[in-house]
Amino acid sequence: MAQPEDALRAWALADPTVAGLIATRFYPHQLPQTPTLPACTYFRVSYRRVDAIDIPTVRVQVTCWASTYSGARTLADAIKKASGHRKGTSAGLDICYSSVANDLELRDATTGYFYVPVDFMVTYRET
DSSP, rough: OOOHHHHHHHHHHSSSSHHHTTTEEEEEEEOOOOOOEEEEEEEEEEEEOTTTSOOOOOOOEEEEESSSHHHHHHHHHHHHHHSSSSEETTTTTTEEEEEEEEEEEETTTOOOEEEEEEEEEEEOOOO
């Protein structure tokens, strides 16, 4: 069964700008041990469903990684444009609406990588 994370990933990878930056380097939860950058990771932060209505909303965090600040920021902006403020069918899932809730600029002290976590709120129809 398709999940909202799959829909965001599909929209992002179908975008020529995003695909040009990361190809298919879009991983669940964490980067590979020796990643090629730039790349993205994603995971579900929360799930909210009101009573018996089959239209839940999930928060999905997509983290954009790069070796430079500008690389991480450029990728995050491209991901937001490709996957935010969208509705329709993606990865076989009926998305009522996808919106950008937040982003933040950080640097990993261990690796030196720059990263921008982008939070999406995705409302969709469960089947």
